[in-house]
Amino acid sequence: MGSFLSFLTATYYLPKLYFADSQVYVRAKVSPNSEKDPVRLSLHEYIVNKCPSLLKPFRPAWWLYSGHLQTGYCVVGDFSQIDKVEYDRTLLRTVDGVVVVLHGLTGGSHEAYVRAILAPVCTPVEQGGLGYRGIVVNFRGCAGVPITSPQLYSAGHTDDIRVAIWHIARRYPRARLIGVGFSLGANVLTRYIAEEGIHCRLAAGCVLACPWDTVMNSEQLENHWLHRTVYSKAMAQNLQKLIRRHFTALSGFTDHPVSQTVHDVLALKSPTLVQFDDTVTRLAGGSSPPFPFATARDYYAWAASDKVLPDIRIPFLAISSEDDPIVQLIPVDAGGNGFVALAVTKKGGHLGWFEADQRFGRVNRWIRRPVVEWIRAACEDLIPEERDRKELHILDGFVTEVGREGIGCKEVAGGGHVVGVEDEEGLLAGL
Structure with a gap:
C-alpha cells in the first residue's frame, strides 16, 4: 500500500534543475575508460548525461509525506545497523593550536547522512562500490574531537577546511579531491570553494541542504x-x-x-x-x-553563502528541498554562475529524502543515488581545468601554502580506529 501511494504521487516530485543563463562548458570523457576524444558539455548537459537520477522522480515514503516528518525521522530513525563505516582517525593541530579531525551543525563522521554517501563510495569495486577513499573533516569539538584553543567553529569560518585539504592534498598528491558538504558543512564548503576561486584544490563540489541566507x-x-x-x-x-x-x-x-x-x-x-x-x-x-x-x-x-556563488570556479551541484523547515531561501538563479547547478525536490525535509524500501516499514535515502553519480563522474569522467595552485611546504612542522603561512596544520598523537557510530550518545542526530 505504501509503495502504491508513493507511486501515485511520484509525478509531482520530479526534481527541478536550475542553471544560470550564462553557460559554462566542461570537458568529459565519453565513458570512464573511453579512448575517444573528450566531449565538451555545458553543466546542464553534463548533469543530464552523468547524473540520470536527477531526471527521475523522488518518491517519499507515504508515511513521511511532509518536510517536518522527513526531518524528524532523521532524528528518531535507527540507522545504527545500516551503511556501517569505520574510520582511521587522524588528529590535526592547526597553527592557532586547535585539533581538527569535514557535516551538519553538531554532527560528525558518525552521522547517518554522511555514512549513506560514504558507504557506497568507499565499498570495494568487487563488492559493487566505487572503491574510493573517503575523508570526513569533523568540526572542532564534534564527534569526540578535543578542543585545545578558545576558537570554535561556525557557518562561515573556512580555514579549518582549507588546512585539512592542504594536509589531504600533500598526503595523497595524485588523488582527485571532491568536496561534499551537509547543512552547516554545506555552507562552509560553499564559502571555501568560492574563496579559493580558480585556485581551488577540489575538482568538483556538492552540497546538500545548504542554509544559504x-x-x-x-x-x-x-x-x-x-x-x-x-x-x-x-x-x-x-x-x-x-x-x-x-x-x-x-x-x-x-x-x-x-x-x-x-x-x-x-x-x-x-x-x-x-x-x-x-x-x-x-x-x-x-x-x-x-x-x-x-x-x-x-x-x-x-x-551567508548565497552571495558568494558568483565566485565559484569548479563544477558545483547543490541539492535542496522545497519543504525543508530549516532552509528558507534557495538561490535558483545559481548566482548567475554557469559553474553552479541547483536541483530542488518538492519533498525531502532537511537532510531526509527518505523513500520507501521494498521491505515493509524500511526506508532508503534517495539522495544517495544522484550524489554518488556526481562523485563518480567527477572522479572518472570529468577532465578538470589546469589550475595554478601555490606550493605546499612545511614550515616549523606545519603544512602550509606559500603566501599563507599564517595558517597550517600538522598531525599530532591520538586518533586511532573509530567505528562510525561510536561515542555520540546524548546528541540529537540528523542536525
Whole structure:
C-alpha cells in the first residue's frame, strides 16, 4: 500500500534543475575508460548525461509525506545497523593550536547522512562500490574531537577546511579531491570553494541542504512558534551539550572571553539558536578578524553563502528541498554562475529524502543515488581545468601554502580506529 501511494504521487516530485543563463562548458570523457576524444558539455548537459537520477522522480515514503516528518525521522530513525563505516582517525593541530579531525551543525563522521554517501563510495569495486577513499573533516569539538584553543567553529569560518585539504592534498598528491558538504558543512564548503576561486584544490563540489541566507533562516526559525520551539531549540540544545562536554578546556582560557561565555551559555534555560549564537558563536566562531561580531545577526550576514556563488570556479551541484523547515531561501538563479547547478525536490525535509524500501516499514535515502553519480563522474569522467595552485611546504612542522603561512596544520598523537557510530550518545542526530 505504501509503495502504491508513493507511486501515485511520484509525478509531482520530479526534481527541478536550475542553471544560470550564462553557460559554462566542461570537458568529459565519453565513458570512464573511453579512448575517444573528450566531449565538451555545458553543466546542464553534463548533469543530464552523468547524473540520470536527477531526471527521475523522488518518491517519499507515504508515511513521511511532509518536510517536518522527513526531518524528524532523521532524528528518531535507527540507522545504527545500516551503511556501517569505520574510520582511521587522524588528529590535526592547526597553527592557532586547535585539533581538527569535514557535516551538519553538531554532527560528525558518525552521522547517518554522511555514512549513506560514504558507504557506497568507499565499498570495494568487487563488492559493487566505487572503491574510493573517503575523508570526513569533523568540526572542532564534534564527534569526540578535543578542543585545545578558545576558537570554535561556525557557518562561515573556512580555514579549518582549507588546512585539512592542504594536509589531504600533500598526503595523497595524485588523488582527485571532491568536496561534499551537509547543512552547516554545506555552507562552509560553499564559502571555501568560492574563496579559493580558480585556485581551488577540489575538482568538483556538492552540497546538500545548504542554509544559504543565514539571516533569513534565523528570522524564520525565531519568528514562528513551531520552528522556534522544535528546530531552533533542538539545535541550540545540541550546541549546549557540546559546550558542556568541553567545559573544562574552554573555561581554562582565562585570557579569552570564551572562558566566561561558557558559563553564560550553560546558564541559559532552553535557549534558541540565535540566543546561543549571540552568546557564543559571534565571539568565538572563527579567527580575528572578522570575529568577534557585535550581534548574532551581524555574524549571520557575514556567513551567508548565497552571495558568494558568483565566485565559484569548479563544477558545483547543490541539492535542496522545497519543504525543508530549516532552509528558507534557495538561490535558483545559481548566482548567475554557469559553474553552479541547483536541483530542488518538492519533498525531502532537511537532510531526509527518505523513500520507501521494498521491505515493509524500511526506508532508503534517495539522495544517495544522484550524489554518488556526481562523485563518480567527477572522479572518472570529468577532465578538470589546469589550475595554478601555490606550493605546499612545511614550515616549523606545519603544512602550509606559500603566501599563507599564517595558517597550517600538522598531525599530532591520538586518533586511532573509530567505528562510525561510536561515542555520540546524548546528541540529537540528523542536525
